[in-house]
Amino acid sequence: MIVVSSATSNTGSAVAEALLATGEQVRVLGRSRDRLQRYVDRGAEAAEVRTDDPGSLREAFADARAAFVMIAPGIIPGSDDFPAHQRRVISAYRTALDGLDDLTRIVSLSGWAANYDGARGPVWGLRPLEEALDTLTGVEVTHLRPGWFMENALPMIDEVRATGTAHGLIPADLPLPAIATADIGAVAADLLTGRRKAGTRTLELQGPRDITLTEVTAAIGKALGRRGARYERIDSATMRASLLAAGFSPHMAGGTTAMTLDVAERRIAMIQPRNAETATPTTFEEFLARVIN
Template sequence: MIVVSSATSNTGSAVAEALLAAGEKVRVLGRDRNRLQRFADRGAEAVEARNDDPDSLRGAFDGAHAAFVMIAPGLIPGSTDYPAYQRRVISAHREALAAVPGLTRIVSLSGWAANYDGARGPVWGLRRLEEALDTLPGVEPTHLRPGWFMENTLPMIEEIRATGVARGLIPAGLPLPAIDTADIGQVAAGLLTGQRAARTRTLELQGPRDITLAEITAAIGEALGRRDARYEQIDAATLRDTLLAGGFSAHMADGTTAMTSDVAERRIAMTRPRDAETATSTTFDEFLARILR
């Protein structure tokens, strides 16, 4: 049995889909049983479980020989103490997984922010998750550190569709190691089943090439018939004000702005070159075509 935690998240669902497509016996976990139904319809066992509740998770992982885990949701806009939530999630998973006999493989979703010792905001807990899982006896975890998710462009698509202008803190010309979540799911599934092995405990992942927000904006504009589409860089104060206006707490607005600044100013960056192990195949144009069809 392979257990997929947070199976209704973008990445968790990609892992579950890849495992089911490979014919694996899968148990999917999530807070809402109804949102797990699409996996149950394909033969998965669906279990309602809270991400930050060790008692709930302990039973949910019973019988697993492999597990995919992550901190989800990755963002709680109204939170006033998101690190406290992350600590609860990490502790609950560590406690639950330690009690599972026969568990041999764990794959965690970390992120490229874990490359940076001073990571702030919503990505603060990624390195802490890795460190907690590393202490599990008898288990060799693999921590995936994917780069910039292509799904981050979904709000940009709607902005460009509505106004022709996308705004953000990251410079237009900064090369980003963009990656499709579906590709992360394929890598995780391969590691969980033993069809793939990682040379190191942490595995950076990135798409076939870096891409800038200027290129992304042009591609979205072309796809939407908005050839006037443009990207406008804003400053940190403007981003924070925008987040506050969108319903973020001051705590989450500050943290999200700090995290984005770390990307914009290259403190969060890849440390390994793109090669056969770290590169995935889906291009941004392919991702965009799938999203818009």
């Protein structure tokens, strides 16, 4: 049995889909059994759990030979103390996974922000999650550190469709290691099943090539038939104000802005080279073809 936590999240869903596609016996975890039904219809087991509840997690992982874990929700817009939520989730996973007889492999979703000791905002908990899982004995642990998710461009698609212009805090010419969530799911599935062995405990994943937001916006414009589409950089105060207007708490608006600024100013960056181990196949243009209809 392979257990996939947060199976209704973008990445958890990609992992579950990749495993089911190869006929693996899978148990999917999530906060809503109704949202897990699509996996049950394909032969998976389902368990309704909270990621900060060690008791229900322990029961759900009981007979797992491999487990995929991640901090979820990855963002709570109204939170006034998001690190406290992350600490509860990390502690719950550590307790739930400790000493399970059948468990041999764990794959965690971390991120390239874990490369930076001073990571702020929603990505603060990535390194602590890795460190907590590393204390488990008798189990092989691999932490995936993907770069900039191509799904981050989804709001840009809406902006370009509506106005022809996308906005963001990251410089237009900053090369980003863009990666599709589906590729992360495929790598995680291969590690969980043992079809792939990671050469290191932490594995960066960074797509086929770096891409700038100028290129991202141009590709979106081309796909939408808006060939004059352009990207405009905003400052941190403007980003924070827009998040507050969208309903974020001051704590979450400030943290999300700080996280993005760490990318913009290259404090969050890749360490491992792009090679056969770290590169994944989906191009941004292929990603767009899947999501734009």
